Amino acid sequence: MLETDIIIIGAGPVGLFTVFEAGLLKLRCHLIDSLPQPGGQLTEIYPKKPIYDIPGYPAVDAGELVDKLMEQIAPFKPAFTLGESAVTIDETEDDKFIVTTNRGTKHIAPIVMIAGGLGVFEPRKPPVDNLETFEDHGVEYIIKDPTFYQDKKVVVAGGGDSALDWSIYLVKNNIASELSLVHRRNSFRGHLDSVQQVMDLAAEGKINLITEAEVVGIQGNDHVESVTIKHKKEGEITKEADHFVPLFGLKPSLGPIGDWGLEIEKNAITVNTRDYSTNRPGIYAIGDVNHYEGKLKLILCGFHEGTIAVQSAFARIHPDKKNVLKYTTVNGVNGFE
Secondary structure, eight states: OEEOSEEEEOOSHHHHHHHHHHHHTTOOEEEEESSSSTTTHHHHTOTTOEEOOBTTBSSEEHHHHHHHHHHHHGGGOOEEEESOOEEEEEEOTTSOEEEEETTOOEEEESEEEEOOTTBEEEEOOOOOTTGGGGBTTTBOSSOSOGGGGTTOEEEEEOSSHHHHHHHHHHHHTTOOSEEEEEESSSSOOSOHHHHHHHHHHHHTTSSEEEESEEEEEEEOSSSOOEEEEEETTTEEEEEEOSEEEEOOOEEEEOGGGGGSSOOEETTEEEOBTTTTBOSSTTEEEOGGGEEOTTOOOOHHHHHHHHHHHHHHHHHHHOTTOOOOOOOHHHHOOOOOO
């Protein structure tokens, strides 16, 4: 059995930064993640996507942010169980938790922090009859490596931040030879700045913006060759394409964690904002996996939640010790031997 001070479920950016905050308090961490590498969705889905709201970074690629977080926590020597999912949790007589994975790996600690992001997720797919036939043959639901689309004709569908940001990225970096953005409405759900950039690029003829329309069919032999777009006013049109990328977001699910006796609201774990604890003492939920009034699903907010939760965890692990906040600007960062 693997023993530690804090079991962190989820090795995304929030889980990783929590290791740093725990390390400052001399608390050891063990992270569990179903993905084969740290970084969560940033590594798996958005490694080349720029992030603009990390303090001190006007823009930072998601993959680079993960690399920097790994460098930041290295002095505290976190342990990882990767490629395995947390399935069950049992409480011992001495108020510790045993978390067991789908492969039977057991971990024990007095504190569990759930930093599982959106949890188990799958892409939302448009209702196109032969869509799955072309999966991995020109239909992709996420963009991992934008250079994959170099000199290709790409049709992106969606009206949220991912659809907007990737359309901008593929055009501004001269990757796609032709890019069309299809959205069923005239208005978009993304950030206003991204919407304006798309409008400007469309006015310049660099993005073929098709609103009030949906992709309803795909044609090709073994690979996407064209798509059929149904326009509200103009009817059906056929557009040549090498790739069709519907970016409609993800359908989140808590998976087995939803059966751990935690209070759930809106498919997220309800927490007390005093310390981001759940209804089960010793279990915390931080990052996108939690819910409270005024919640913002931002990495920045997750960093804050993890920091506060660690302070509470220290008090629970060491009830007789008084923790005096020590600023890193004064004391530096002292790792583990």
